[in-house]
Amino acid sequence: MQCQHSSLGINLTGFVQGRGIRPAVAELAGTLQLSGAVWNTSHGVSIHVMGTDVAVVEFLNRLDDLLGEFGSCQRHSTVDMPVVNAEGFRILPASETSAAVGAEQTPRQSTVPGSLSVMSALVPPDTVICAACLKELTDPMDRRSGWAMNGCRACGPRYSILQGMPWERNSTAMAEWPICMQCASEYHGTGRSRGHSQAISCPNCGPQVQHLFQHQPWKRLSDHLRTGQLLLLKGIGGYQLLCDAANELAVRKIRSLKQRPSKPLAVMVPSEHWLDSTVSEIERRLLKSRDNSIVVLKGTAGLHLADSVTAGMATVGVLLPSSGMHFLLLQELMGPMVVTSANDESDPIIYRDEEVHGLLQNTDIHLLSHQRQILRPVDDSVVRVIHDEPVTIRAGRGLTPMSLPLHCPQQILAVGGQQKVSVSLCNGWQAIMGPHIGSLETLAGRQRFMEHVHDLMTLYRMQPALIVHDAHPDYFTSHWAGQQSCDTMAVQHHHAHVVTGMLEHNLTDPVLGIAFDGSGYGPDGTIWGGEFLLADRLSAQRAGCLRPFGLVGGDAAIRQPWRIAVALLADTFPDMSSEELSTLVCGHHHAAFSGRQRDTRQDVRNVQALLRSGIAVQCTSMGRLFDGIACLVLGTMTADFEGSPAMLLEDAAWNSATSPGQTHAVHTHSPRTSPPSFIIQNSAAGSGELRHADWRPIIRYLVAARRSGVDSCELAWLFHRAVADLVSGFAACVPDRVVVLSGGCFQNRLLCEMVLQDSGCSARTLKMPGRLPPNDGGLSAGQLAIAVARLNDQG
DSSP states (O other), X not given: OOOOXXXXXXXXXXXOXXXXXXXXXXXXXXXXXXXXXXXXXXXXXXXXXXXXXXXXXXXXXXXXXXXXXXXXXEEEEEEEOOOOOOOSEEEEOGXXXXXXXXXXXXXXXXXXXXXXXXXXXXXXXXXXXXXXXXXXXXXXTSTTTTOTTOOBTTBBOSGGGBOSSSOXXXXXXXXXXXXXXXXXXXXXXXXXXXXXXXXXXXXXXSOOEXXXXXXXXXXXXXXXXXXXXXXXXXXXXXXXXXXXXXXXXXXXXXXHHHTOSSSOOXXXXXXXXGSOTTSOHHHHHHHTSTXXXXXEEXXXXXXXXXXXXXXXXXXXXXXXXXXXXXXXXXXXXXXXXXXXXXXXXXXXXXXXXXXXXXXXXXXTEEEEEESSOOOSOOOBOEEEEETTEEEEEEOOXXXXXXXXXXXXXXXXXXXXXXXXXXXXXXXXXXXXXXXXXXXXXXXXXXXXXXXXXXXXXXXXXXXXXXXXXXXXXXXXXXXXXXXXXXXXXXXXXXXXXXXXXHHHTTOXXXXXXXXXXXXXXXXXXXXXXXXXXEEOSSOEEEEEEEOOEEETTTHXXXXXXXXXXXXXXXXXXXXXXXXXXXXXXSOTXXXXXXXXXXXXXXXXXXXXXXXXXXXSEEEOOHHHXXXXXXXXXXXXXXXXXXXXXXXXXXXXXXXXXXXXXXXXXXXXXXXXXXXXOOEEOOOOTTSOOOEEEEOHHHHHHHHHHHHTTOOHHHHHHHHHHHHHHHHHHHHHHSTTSXXXXXXXXXXXXXXXXXXXXXXXXXXXXXXXOOSSOSSGGGHHHXXXXXXXXXXXXXX
16 A cells, blocks of 8 residues: 655744754654755745655654754744655755755745845854863864864854854855865764854864964963953954953953943853852853853852952852853863953943954953954843842843844834843844843944944844834934934833833733833933833833932932932931031041042032022932932942942842841831831822822931941841832732832842742732843833834724
């Protein structure tokens, strides 16, 4: 009896390119003696498979299992196709798909009206060098021994070397490096690591590492680090400055070069085994993940570090070797190494070879580069574990481009805000959030933004019909959007934050959004940032906010939080004299500032006079409230970078929370019998009245507690407790809604964990930040979601 034969066309979608799925499909088809072909497309991966009915059915069953093993990919469609005569199963490059068996009959989707061409395939992110490739580096018998550019079909650069999709060698920076006969044999072979690996290379045919030493280069380079010198290393997504993390002088050199006086620096360690038992299993898994993110750890994780690495902060960012170059260096150094981008603090990452000439004029810096081009710059990602879940602080290498669960037939670009900028887009077929760009305060940052937008739109083959931007009229992104020849949509800052949180959890019903951050433009012309919004993806209504306070000097108040402390005290104690107020702000317990108290006292009087005149802009920002409290409790008079006072306040609170025997009850010497709290103004639910969270009782408490000698760490802890209670208290006022937390203040691990542990919230559905950054780095994703919802609502 003759067997019946089948012929199927199959489309795979999701993360199906740059991961070795085609070779795995070909191996499966060969095992079942099926014929046909598999190839990358602008949609994903297409398969034409032919054989007996039984074998084809078995192929489909095993294919689904195979895709489950890879994760983040699926079988999108399957259609019958004519049976043709063909032998064997082939892997075809995208340029040859027209010659594939049955390719012209493989299911295709129509193009988006007005689009250049369809691009629905997901762009593969960069991935860390895998364990198998690292093993080859250290095997003296392996032909890739010591080959710092090593990689395989499961690891290495993807997004950063990509010119265009589909993912093929001739569409990457590796196109200029023809493979040798040995690599060709591996490429066309059945080996699981390099069969059809598009970035395959070896010492004979790949891009070369560039340094000054011919003999024992990695040892000699590490010797330079040990003696306090710096390395300028061309990494995966840009140039990095490296030094011995235990060498105080070397760390200070990096800080001086970057103009980064106190913001913590990340360190790279040879392996997770260098970290002590304070590092949790979840944090270890994140360190070893393919994303290779910097993981923010509490304390120093047992590492011997120079004081200037953390600059007084109680956390340290740690990552494992990203590439073979990092790995070989650390094998010789055998200690932690500072790894930070080589750009000035306020500028975007440096990635072009010609951009580093100025740095190389410094005789303490040695170049460690390679010949492969970086086509798309990308910073390292940063994550932090909060309540046993990872929260993204910065979405960069390994995490982006990040697919977003949004669908709209129109092409939309969302451009974020002014700080920590990322852009998101929908090209009619897929929606993504791109990598972190950074601040747009500088000319270099703005130029990079425009280059990045152009390159990302080209990659995703889209020309937006709508650009979504922040409602702040003075942001560069707002001005830029208005200059483009398409429609624009302004979105309120905190509405975008809340919808980012909704997008994180795929919520569509109305929520209570709590957005705590540094600042955002309010429709009333004031600075918002401590907001309680009744929101959905279409609109938001302000249900409550912090009691407003004056912000004298605008951006100057961010750099000098004592100005905020003056405003808080002046509002709480309107009859307080200038002398008393000055003493509270810069009293004798602030020893670090005693040398300039006379000037500061005059500045305090000037600020008080401006507040009384009524010309100070009004502010409801929780981030700025944290800054003012840090001044009053810790004596933090200045901020070298935004958020540093709040970080110091969190660190101090942890010191109280982790003290032996600490129960977090108010001590007997505290000035009151109950901890401080915000007061929420009473109003009838649903009346439309705006509720204010009055912070003045907390200021009164802190002033009295300071005078009674209460420990500053305990006061920091009590303030965090008060903010957490405010969240649960306001949530109780709106009992019928899911609560979404968003904004940069919810990067604070202690605050988030207090909220989660609060009995008032445990019975409610509370949605925390996750893979989308809660800070302005995730703002564009929320903007895009709002635009998609509004357009879809219009039909």
